[in-house]
Amino acid sequence: MTCWPRGIAAAAILGLGAISLIDVAARAEPGVYDDRILFGQSAAFEGPAAALGLGMREGILASFNEANATGGVNGRRLELVSYDDGYEPEKAIANTKRLIDENGVFALVGEVGTPTSNAAQPITTEAGVPFIGPFTGAAFLRNPSLRNVINIRGSYDQETEAWIEHLTADLGVSRIAILYQDDTFGRAGLSGVSKAMEKRGMKLVAEGTFERNTIAVKTALLAIRKAGPEAVVMVGPYKPCAEFIKLAHRLKLDAVFVNISFVGANALAKELGEDGKGVVVTQVVPFPGDTSIPLVARYQKALKIANPDAQIGFVSLEGYMVGRLVIEALGKVKGPVTRAELLSTIKEVGTFDLGGITLSYGPDDNQGMDQVFLTVIRADGSFKPVDRLER
Numbered sequence: 001m002t003c004w005p006r007g008i009a010a011a012a013i014l015g016l017g018a019i020s021l022i023d024v025a026a027r028a029e030p031g032v033y034d035d036r037i038l039f040g041q042s043a044a045f046e047g048p049a050a051a052l053g054l055g056m057r058e059g060i061l062a063s064f065n066e067a068n069a070t071g072g073v074n075g076r077r078l079e080l081v082s083y084d085d086g087y088e089p090e091k092a093i094a095n096t097k098r099l100i101d102e103n104g105v106f107a108l109v110g111e112v113g114t115p116t117s118n119a120a121q122p123i124t125t126e127a128g129v130p131f132i133g134p135f136t137g138a139a140f141l142r143n144p145s146l147r148n149v150i151n152i153r154g155s156y157d158q159e160t161e162a163w164i165e166h167l168t169a170d171l172g173v174s175r176i177a178i179l180y181q182d183d184t185f186g187r188a189g190l191s192g193v194s195k196a197m198e199k200r201g202m203k204l205v206a207e208g209t210f211e212r213n214t215i216a217v218k219t220a221l222l223a224i225r226k227a228g229p230e231a232v233v234m235v236g237p238y239k240p241c242a243e244f245i246k247l248a249h250r251l252k253l254d255a256v257f258v259n260i261s262f263v264g265a266n267a268l269a270k271e272l273g274e275d276g277k278g279v280v281v282t283q284v285v286p287f288p289g290d291t292s293i294p295l296v297a298r299y300q301k302a303l304k305i306a307n308p309d310a311q312i313g314f315v316s317l318e319g320y321m322v323g324r325l326v327i328e329a330l331g332k333v334k335g336p337v338t339r340a341e342l343l344s345t346i347k348e349v350g351t352f353d354l355g356g357i358t359l360s361y362g363p364d365d366n367q368g369m370d371q372v373f374l375t376v377i378r379a380d381g382s383f384k385p386v387d388r389l390e391r
Contacts, residue, residue: 029106029336029337029338029339030100030104030105030106030339031103031104031105031106031107032076032106032337032338033076034076035075035076035077036072036076036077036078036079037072037073037076037077037078037079037106037330037337038079038080038081038103038104038105038106039060039078039079039080039081039105039106039107039108039109039326040080040081040082040083040096040099040100040103040105040107040108040109041056041057041060041080041081041082041083041099041108041109041110041111042082042083042084042085042091042092042095042096042099042108042111042116042120043056043057043082043084043085043110043111043112043113043116043135044084044085044086044087044112044113044116045057045082045084045086046084046086047086047087047213048087048213048214048215048237048238048239048240049087049112049113049213049237049238049239049264051238051264051266051267051315052112052113052135052237052238052262052264052267052315053082053084053087053112055264055266055267055313055315055316055318055319056110056112056135056315056316056318056319056322057080057082057110057319058303058306058307058310058316058319059110059299059303059315059316059317059318059319059320059321059322059323060080060109060110060319060320060322060323061080061306061307061319061323062299062302062303062305062306062307062310062316062319062320062323063302063319063320063321063322063323063324063326063327064077064078064079064080064323064327065302065305065306066298066302066305066306067323067327069305073327073330073331074330074331076337078323078326078327080109081099081103081105083095083098083099085116086213087112087113087115087116087212087213087237088115088116088212088213089115089116089118089119090119091116092111092113092115092116092117092119092120093119093120093123095120096108096119096120096123096124097123100123100124100127100129105129106129106130106337106339107129107130107131107132107326107339107342108120108124108129108130108131108132109132109133109322109323109326110132110133110134110135110319110322111131111133111134111135111136112134112135112136113135113136113185113262114136114138114183114184114185114188114262115183115184115185115212117131117134117136117138117141118138118140118184121134121141121146121149124148125146125147125148125149128148128339128340129148129339130148130150130339130342130343131146131148131149131150132149132150132322132325132326133150133151133152133318133319133321133322133325133326134149134151135153135262135315135318135319136156136185136262137153137154137155137156137157137158137159137188137260137261137262137284138155138156138184138185138188139155139156139157139188139191141366142155142366142367144363144364144365144366146366147343148339148343149366150325150343150346150361150366150368151366151367151368152318152321152322152325152359152367152368152369153261153284153285153318153367153368153369154284154367154369154370154371154372155192155367156188156189156192156235156260157191157192157195158370158372159192159260159261159282159284159372160189160192160193160195160196160233160260161192161195161196161199162282162372162374163193163196163233163258163282164176164193164196164197164199164200164202164233165196166374166388166389167231167233167256167258167389168200168202170388170389170390171230171231171256171389171390171391173230173231173256174202174230175205175227175228175229175230175231176193176197176202176204176205176229176230176231176232176233177204177205177206177207177208177224177227177229177231177232177233177255178190178193178204178206178207178208178232178233178234178235179207179208179209179210179217179220179221179224179232179233179234179235179236179241179244180207180208180209180234180235180236181209181210181211181212181235181236181237181240182209182210182211182212183212185212185235185236185262186209186235186236188235189233189235189260190207190235193233193235205227205228205229206223206224206226206227206229207223207224208220208221208223208224210236210240214240215239215240215243216240217240217243217244217247218247220244221244221247221248221251221253224253225248225251225253229253229255230255230256231255231256231257231258232244232248232253232255232256232257232258233258233259233260234257234258234259234260234263235260235262236260236262236263237262237263237264238263238264238267238268238271239271241259241263241268242268242271242272242275245257245272245275245276245279246272246275249275256278256280256389256391257278257279257280258279258280258281258282259279259280259281259282260281260282261281261282261283261284261314263281264314264315265281265283265313265314265315265375265383266311266313266314266315266383267315268281268377269377269381269382269383270381272377272381273381274379276377276381277377277378277379278376278377279376279377280374280375280376280377280389281375281376281377281383282372282373282374282375283314283372283373283374283375284318284369284371284372284373285314285317285318285321285357285369285373286317286356286357286373287373287375287383287385288300288312288313288314288316288317289312289383290385293355293356293357294355294356295321295324295354295355295356295357296317296355296356297355298355299312299316299317299320299321300312302320303316303320321354321357321359324354325346325352325354325359325368328352328354329342329345329346329349329352330342332345332349333345346361347361347362347363347366349361350362352368357369373385374386374387374388374389376389
C-alpha cells in the first residue's frame with residue numbers, strides 16, 4: 001500500500017484536483033478519509049523477536065481484511081502501515097514520529113514489547129493518538145491516567161501471580177529462580193514475581209539476566225544452576241529462552257521451566273524442538289485451536305482467507321483481537337470519527353463481546369481482560385491447555 005503525506009500536494013498527486021486550505025482544515029481527523037481509515041504499527045519484524053511482530057501484524061490484518069470484505073466500517077476500509085523497529089526503543093521512537101507526522105495515522109495498534117512501548121507511548125499520549133492493544137503486560141500501561149492507552153491482555157503481574165500460585169499449590173515447589181531480560185520488560189516480570197513470592201513469605205533462590213536482542217544466557221544459567229532451583233521462571237522472548245532451556249537440559253538442570261506470554265509460544269516450541277516437552281507457557285488469550293469459542297473459529301477462518309499459508313497461534317490471535325476491538329468500537333462511534341470519540345466510545349460502551357470472550361473497560365480501567373491461561377508443550381511441539389500443573 002502506498003501512503004501519501006497529508007495535504008494539498010498529496011491531493012493533487014492522487015488526482016483529486018485543486019483543493020483549498022479550507023478544505024484541508026475541514027477534513028475530519030488525521031488518518032480518516034471518506035473511504036478509509038489509516039492505522040500505524042511499529043513492531044519487530046527482524047531479529048530475535050521477529051515472530052512476535054509478524055504474528056501481531058498478521059492477526060490485525062486478518063481482522064481488517066475480514067471487515068473490508070463486507071465494506072469496512074460504515075463504508076471506510078481499514079488500512080495498516082507497519083514499520084520494523086527490531087525491538088529497539090530508539091527505532092520505535094523514530095517509527096512512531098514518522099507514523100504520526102508523515103503518514104498521519106489515526107491510531108497506533110499492536111506495538112510489540114515493553115521497552116519499545118515505554119519509548120513510543122509518551123509520544124502518542126502527548127499527541128492524543130490512540131495507542132491500542134500493545135503486546136505487553138507492563139504495569140505502567142495500565143495507569144488509568146493514560147487516557148489514550150487501551151490494553152487487551154492481562155498484566156504481567158497477573159501472569160507472574162499465576163506462575164507462583166500454580167508452582168506452589170500444584171507442584172509444592174519452594175525453590176524458584178528467575179531468568180529475565182535486563183531492561184524494562186524483564187524488570188517488570190521480576191517485580192511481579194517478587195510480589196507474588198513476598199505474598200507467600202518466599203524469596204527467589206537465584207536471578208540471571210541477559211541483554212535484549214541476544215541469546216547470551218550461559219552466565220545466567222551457571223549462576224542459576226548453582227542454586228539448585230526446582231523451577232525457573234523466565235521473562236524474555238523465544239530465542240534466548242529456548243537457548244537457556246536447551247543448555248539447561250545439557251547440564252542436567254532438573255527444573256520446571258515456566259515462560260511468560262510475550263515469549264511467543266509457537267516460536268518457542270519450534271526453537272526448542274524435542275527440548276520443549278513439559279515447558280510451561282502462560283497465555284493471555286484463549287487457546288487458538290479451540291473452535292468451540294466463536295471468536296477462535298472466526299479468527300481461524302479470517303486468518304486463512306488473509307493468508308492461506310498462515311499457522312494459527314497465540315500471537316496472531318491476540319493481533320486479531322486487537323483488530324476486532326478497533327472494528328467494534330469504530331462501529332459504535334456516534335457522529336464524526338475522531339481519536340477522542342474512539343477512545344471515549346471504548347470507555348463508555350464498556351463491554352465488547354468478541355464471541356465467547358468479553359473485553360470490559362471503564363472510566364478508570366483500560367485493560368480488557370484479566371484471564372491467565374496455562375499451556376504445556378507436548379513432545380510433538382503442540383500445546384495442551386491445562387487447569388493445573390503436573391509433574
